[in-house]
Each structure stands twice: as C-alpha cells, then as structure tokens.
Amino acid sequence: MGRRRRSSSGDSTSTDTSMGGGGGDMGGDGGGGGGMGMGACYVYPIRQAEVPALDPDPDVVYRRGIDMTIPMTMDDGRTVNMWGFTDLGAGGGGMGGMGGMGGSGTFPSPAMRVRQGQVVQTQLQVDMMMFHTIHHHGIEPEYRSDGVGHISWDVNGMYTYQWRPMSAGTYFYHCHTNTVLHAEMGMYGALIVDPPDGPGRAFEGGPSYDLEAIWAVDEIDSSWHGLSWEAGTCGGDVGLNELNPDYFIITGVDGAQSALSHPGVAVSMNVGQRLLVRYICAGYLPQQIRFGGLEAEVVASDGRPLPRSFRATQLDAVSAERYDCIIRPTRSGVHTVEIDIKHWITGEVLGTARTRITVN
Amino acid sequence: MRRRTFLKFSMASLAAAAGSTAGVLGWQPRAHASTIYKTFYITEGFITQVTGEDVYFRGFSSSTSSLNIPGESMIVQEGDTVRITVVNTLGTSHSFVIDGMVDSGTIRGGETRTLVFTARNPGSHLYYDSRNAPYNRLTGLHGGFAVMPQGRSNQLYAGSRTFRQQQFWIFNDIDPAWNNRVRYGYTPNTEYRPRYFTLNGLVGRPPGAPGAMDPALDAMADPRTKLDGHLGDRTLIRCLNPGLGQHAVHTHSNHMEWLTSNSQPRSEVWEKDIVPLDGDGGGVDVIFPFNPPPDAWPVVTNQTLAQAESEGRHFAFPMHLHNEMTQTAGGGLYMFGALTDIYYHAD
Numbered sequence: 001m002g003r004r005r006r007s008s009s010g011d012s013t014s015t016d017t018s019m020g021g022g023g024g025d026m027g028g029d030g031g032g033g034g035g036m037g038m039g040a041c042y043v044y045p046i047r048q049a050e051v052p053a054l055d056p057d058p059d060v061v062y063r064r065g066i067d068m069t070i071p072m073t074m075d076d077g078r079t080v081n082m083w084g085f086t087d088l089g090a091g092g093g094g095m096g097g098m099g100g101m102g103g104s105g106t107f108p109s110p111a112m113r114v115r116q117g118q119v120v121q122t123q124l125q126v127d128m129m130m131f132h133t134i135h136h137h138g139i140e141p142e143y144r145s146d147g148v149g150h151i152s153w154d155v156n157g158m159y160t161y162q163w164r165p166m167s168a169g170t171y172f173y174h175c176h177t178n179t180v181l182h183a184e185m186g187m188y189g190a191l192i193v194d195p196p197d198g199p200g201r202a203f204e205g206g207p208s209y210d211l212e213a214i215w216a217v218d219e220i221d222s223s224w225h226g227l228s229w230e231a232g233t234c235g236g237d238v239g240l241n242e243l244n245p246d247y248f249i250i251t252g253v254d255g256a257q258s259a260l261s262h263p264g265v266a267v268s269m270n271v272g273q274r275l276l277v278r279y280i281c282a283g284y285l286p287q288q289i290r291f292g293g294l295e296a297e298v299v300a301s302d303g304r305p306l307p308r309s310f311r312a313t314q315l316d317a318v319s320a321e322r323y324d325c326i327i328r329p330t331r332s333g334v335h336t337v338e339i340d341i342k343h344w345i346t347g348e349v350l351g352t353a354r355t356r357i358t359v360n
Numbered sequence: 361m362r363r364r365t366f367l368k369f370s371m372a373s374l375a376a377a378a379g380s381t382a383g384v385l386g387w388q389p390r391a392h393a394s395t396i397y398k399t400f401y402i403t404e405g406f407i408t409q410v411t412g413e414d415v416y417f418r419g420f421s422s423s424t425s426s427l428n429i430p431g432e433s434m435i436v437q438e439g440d441t442v443r444i445t446v447v448n449t450l451g452t453s454h455s456f457v458i459d460g461m462v463d464s465g466t467i468r469g470g471e472t473r474t475l476v477f478t479a480r481n482p483g484s485h486l487y488y489d490s491r492n493a494p495y496n497r498l499t500g501l502h503g504g505f506a507v508m509p510q511g512r513s514n515q516l517y518a519g520s521r522t523f524r525q526q527q528f529w530i531f532n533d534i535d536p537a538w539n540n541r542v543r544y545g546y547t548p549n550t551e552y553r554p555r556y557f558t559l560n561g562l563v564g565r566p567p568g569a570p571g572a573m574d575p576a577l578d579a580m581a582d583p584r585t586k587l588d589g590h591l592g593d594r595t596l597i598r599c600l601n602p603g604l605g606q607h608a609v610h611t612h613s614n615h616m617e618w619l620t621s622n623s624q625p626r627s628e629v630w631e632k633d634i635v636p637l638d639g640d641g642g643g644v645d646v647i648f649p650f651n652p653p654p655d656a657w658p659v660v661t662n663q664t665l666a667q668a669e670s671e672g673r674h675f676a677f678p679m680h681l682h683n684e685m686t687q688t689a690g691g692g693l694y695m696f697g698a699l700t701d702i703y704y705h706a707d
Binding site: 041042044050055135137138139140141142143145146148149150151162164165166167178179180181183184231232233234235236237238239240241284285286301302303304307308316317318319320321344345347 | 411533552553554555557566567568569604605606607608610612613614615628629630631632633634636639653654655656657658660664673674675676677678682683684685687688690691692693694695701
C-alpha cells in the first residue's frame with residue numbers, strides 16, 4: 001500500500017524534479033499516492049478513516065457497477081469496445097468480460113434523473129482489480145463525494161457518493177480515474193435534475209416542454225480502445241496526448257447514418273409542440289451544432305438558467321459544456337441536425353454527426 | 361555542441377524565481393498614476409520535464425541567469441506610465457508586444473530597448489514576442505499583464521462584478537520538436553503535436569509523485585496557481601492562453617462567473633462549470649466565488665471547514681482542463697498536466 005514504482009519509460013537525464021531516475025518511495029502517508037500492486041502507479045485507494053457518514057434516509061439511491069466489455073457496432077460494420085457503468089439496481093448482474101461486474105452495461109451508461117432538493121446516494125461497486133470513480137459533472141458536492149482520485153480516492157470495492165442537487169438542469173456523470181482514457185472509453189451517462197415538480201419544465205420558473213431529446217455528442221478514437229484501464233498512469237508514452245477520432249456519435253449511436261433515424265436520438269414531433277434539447281458536448285474536442293434551419297431558444301447552460309435566453313440556429317461548445325434549448329417548430333418538415341467535431345488546435349472539421357427532427 | 365553552454369533549469373528553479381512575487385496578488389489603488397519600472401531579460405535554456413525529457417525554451421526572465429516561463433506577471437493601474445526595459449541576451453531578434461498598448465518592433469540580438477507607454481484598456485493582457493509567430497511565443501516568450509481600472513481595487517473593469525483577490529492562470533502547450541527547431545533558427549516543419557501542457561509553467565504532481573505539494577514544483581501547490589480562500593473570498597482569475605489549443609476550463613465545487621472573452625466584457629454574466637478558452641492568444645476572465653459547494657449534503661458551513669482542518673483533512677477540489685489530453689505528460693502520466701487545486705479554509 002502506498003508505494004509506487006516507476007515504469008521504465010525513457011532515459012532519464014536526471015534532475016530530481018523529473019520522473020526519470022528510478023523508483024520513488026513516495027506516498028503511503030495517508031495522503032494518497034499509491035499503487036495497489038496492480039501495476040498502477042498514480043491511483044488513490046479509499047482512506048476508510050475519512051469516509052463520511054451517510055444520510056440514513058436518502059430520497060434516491062443509484063447502484064452502479066462496471067462493465068468493461070460493451071461492443072458497439074458502427075455503421076461501417078466495425079465493432080469498437082466501450083466501457084461503462086451498469087445499473088445494479090435494475091438487476092444488472094453476471095460477469096462481463098475482463099472480470100467486469102455487471103455484464104449488462106450499455107453505452108452510454110444508464111441515465112440518472114432526480115429532482116431538485118432530493119438527497120441522492122450513488123453507490124459504486126468495483127469488483128475487479130482496478131479502480132474507477134463516479135464524478136457527477138456540474139453537481140458540486142462535498143469533496144469526498146466529488147469522485148476525484150487525487151483529492152479523495154479511487155474506488156476498488158464499494159463506495160457511496162452523496163449529493164443534493166439544488167439547480168435543475170442538464171448534467172452528466174463520468175469516471176474520473178485516469179479520466180483522459182476512461183471518459184473517452186465511454187464511462188459516462190446523462191444526469192438530469194428536474195425542478196421539484198418533476199419533468200415538463202426546464203427549471204423552476206423556466207419554460208415548459210412537451211418532449212425532450214438528450215444529445216450527448218462524442219468522438220471516438222478507436223486506436224485508444226485496446227488500452228488497459230491503467231494505461232499511462234505509471235508513465236510511458238501511450239499516446240493519450242493525441243486524440244484522432246474516427247467515429248462521431250450521438251448518445252451512443254453512430255452519427256454517420258444510424259442517428260438519423262434511431263428512435264432514442266432522432267425526434268418526431270408535431271407542429272406547436274415544444275421540444276427541449278439537452279445538448280451535452282461529451283467529447284474532448286470543440287463542436288458546433290446546427291439545428292437544421294430551426295431556431296432554438298437557449299435557456300440554460302451547465303445546469304444554470306441564463307440571465308436572459310437567446311435565439312440561435314447554431315451553437316459552439318467545448319468539452320463538457322451543456323446547453324438546454326427549446327425548439328418550437330411552426331411548420332411541418334424534416335430538419336437534419338448536424339454537429340461538427342473540430343480539431344482542438346487547427347479548428348479543422350474532423351467529422352460530422354447527424355440526427356433528424358421530423359415535424360409532422 | 362552549444363548545449364553545454366546553455367542554462368539548464370529544473371522546474372524548481374523556475375518557480376522559485378517566479379515565486380518572488382506574491383501568490384495571490386494584492387492590489388491597492390492609487391489616487392495618482394505612477395511610473396512602473398520593469399526589466400525583462402530574454403534568455404534561453406532547457407527545462408527538464410516530468411518524463412525526464414529536456415526541452416528547449418526561451419523566456420522573458422527576471423535576470424540574465426534565470427529562465428522564467430511564463431515571464432513574471434505584472435499588475436499596473438490605468439494611466440500609469442510603464443517603462444519596460446527588454447535586454448535581449450540572445451543572438452536572435454525578438455520583440456515585446458501588448459496588443460493595443462505597445463509594440464517594440466524588432467529587438468536585435470544583444471540589443472537593449474526601453475519601452476515607455478501609458479497603461480490603458482483595463483483588463484487582462486498577454487505580453488509576448490510577436491516575431492516568428494507563433495513559434496517564439498510558444499517557446500516561452502510570454503507573460504501576463506493586467507491593467508486595473510483607475511481607483512478601483514476590486515473590479516476587473518469599471519462596473520464589473522467585484523472580487524477580493526486575483527491571480528493569473530497562463531496555459532501553454534509544448535511540442536518539443538517545435539521548440540528544438542526554434543533553437544536552431546528554423547521554422548518548425550512538422551505537424552504540431554504538443555506533449556506537455558502547463559499552467560503557469562508547471563504541471564500537476566499528484567500525491568505520491570516526486571515534487572508533490574512542493575510549491576516550487578507542483579501546480580497544485582504553487583501559490584501563484586492554486587486557489588486558496590475562505591467562504592466568500594471571490595477570486596478573479598485571469599486566464600490567458602499563449603498556446604495553440606482551444607481549452608475547456610473546468611472548476612469543481614463552484615460554477616465560475618464568466619466576465620469576459622478575449623478582452624471583451626460579456627453582455628451578461630453566465631454561471632458556468634466549463635468556460636471555453638480560445639487558443640493562439642485567447643483569454644477569459646472568471647470569478648471563482650468560493651461559495652459553499654451548493655449541492656453538498658449535509659450543507660457545508662465554516663464549521664464544516666474548521667472540522668476538516670482540525671482533523672488534518674484538505675477540503676479541496678480540482679480545476680482542470682476538460683479536453684483531457686491536456687492532463688497528460690509525454691503521452692501518458694494522467695494528472696501531470698494543466699491542473700491545479702482549490703483549497704477551502706475556515707475563517
């Protein structure tokens with residue numbers, strides 16, 4: 001416990017400030033820093049003495065497991081392996097590949113949906129020789145419920161996060177262990193906070209809606225998808241500084257073709273109805289979404305109402321931004337929504353994911 | 361080769377040099393404008409990265425024997441006369457530019473130039489070398505320059521939301537191959553592939569890593585970089601990006617109040633947990649309000665923080681870029697990138 005080793009990457013030209021130069025003997029003082037003999041150097045086991053007491057009477061409890069074998073078939077026929085969280089509360093059991101608890105994993109992971117003011121507990125069960133966490137992105141709890149390894153700990157075994165969301169809006173949750181890899185591998189799901197009265201209104205005092213779409217737009221670099229969970233945490237060049245995506249997806253559906261008609265993504269609505277689009281920039285690269293000629297009223301971002309809504313036919317977003325948009329078509333038609341995913345340095349469009357709003 | 365004659369620096373020496381200025385920057389308004397003097401020395405050398413790789417840099421340094429990446433930040437007051445002397449200790453030509461305020465033109469190798477200008481345009485600015493753009497800037501010739509509005513100690517610009525303390529977050533991304541081309545006087549001729557991602561010249565050193573919690577080494581412990589506050593210690597953060605990548609600045613525990621983009625005040629202040637930061641010289645100003653984390657249960661009070669301190673626990677959260685490639689070093693080593701920590705303290 002608490003000891004780390006140094007990988008053999010690279011030659012060391014030696015200053016004591018570098019990571020080169022052989023094994024350190026750091027950490028282990030309760031301040032984190034320690035491999036678990038699993039070959040992982042910079043992961044942080046739970047310090048049991050610090051685990052806080054939980055509310056004995058929570059309003060909502062989620063139970064999440066891990067599945068490291070979630071095949072996703074792309075429109076070109078290739079299969080890419082994804083990782084994700086399972087819903088143990090819904091009976092997700094059995095053993096997934098690679099020893100993953102669950103075996104019923106989906107990509108993206110099952111959504112969480114709670115009401116403003118509810119006390120929520122998220123139990124994470126990791127029954128494998130590896131570490132994961134859940135960070136409820138945009139939710140701002142006490143530090144031990146924030147799911148960040150080096151601040152608190154990474155989870156091996158079972159741990160419960162506790163939070164009470166106080167702002168209705170669109171969020172998502174994701175793994176925050178070796179995040180660069182784990183979130184790219186698909187370890188995320190939507191997190192919706194409804195106002196106290198429940199779904200149907202974006203936030204207290206905000207606009208109502210008749211139907212909603214959750215579009216978590218992401219890019220996948222399939223060359224990363226053969227890496228192990230701890231890749232790079234001991235050092236060594238595993239290429240995590242370069243993301244070269246070859247697939248562009250919307251809420252787990254290939255945006256090349258499938259998302260144009262997939263019932264979980266594409267929208268069919270009637271003239272006069274109000275659609276709430278919960279747009280999540282779930283990848284790492286900048287995006288631009290265009291609403292296919294429709295005009296949206298943008299009412300909230302990152303789980304907070306905007307001081308004044310504005311109308312837009314397109315939006316730019318960067319990693320993990322969320323925008324809540326009300327669309328109320330006035331005539332029938334078919335609108336192809338396009339999301340460009342752009343290189344984070346050159347701005348070059350690397351790919352476009354598409355879905356559709358059909359107005360009857 | 362020449363390399364033996366070059367300065368070679370550890371990150372510790374860099375931060376120590378830069379650390380001579382205050383961590384959280386204090387500011388007292390003056391009734392009258394002053395003349396502000398500052399000398400920068402353009403120097404070069406190698407900095408050993410956390411992987412052990414030596415990477416070449418040039419900087420606007422505080423002495424002939426140091427290499428400051430970024431250069432020391434400056435805060436002046438609107439209307440001040442600023443006299444900046446640039447001593448180019450190298451054999452190559454450089455410049456010193458603050459857009460809209462001063463442009464030295466070419467400062468030849470070995471030349472010393474004094475620039476005199478009036479501080480205007482309250483807000484956050486980058487000073488940088490505009491020659492051979494963007495290569496010289498990327499190689500380290502940049503720093504932060506803030507102009508406080510006249511007579512105000514707690515506003516970014518007249519009428520802005522107020523703050524109690526302020527600091528800079530200067531992000532950079534580094535492709536050693538490009539820096540090496542600049543070293544030899546060539547234009548980089550390869551695709552830009554950054555391998556290191558710094559915040560105020562440092563990277564994170566997570567617990568257990570050599571240098572962790574060393575304020576001279578660890579971006580999570582450097583007083584210029586980490587956030588420290590009591591409840592209500594609203595902190596202005598001047599984010600500047602001399603690098604080329606577009607970033608997503610993400611704070612845990614509080615949403616940021618987003619005041620400006622690229623020096624332009626936003627018409628309305630949005631509360632955001634992600635703020636986009638453009639590459640190639642982009643900037644944003646945000647206020648981190650140091651409110652209790654709003655979604656904590658039980659609620660967090662000053663008493664909560666006092667209890668944590670009495671038990672020796674850090675009540676802390678991270679700030680990191682969400683384009684997570686930036687959280688790596690040398691293609692791996694997650695958490696050794698552009699991140700820092702946010703520490704809550706009891707009154």
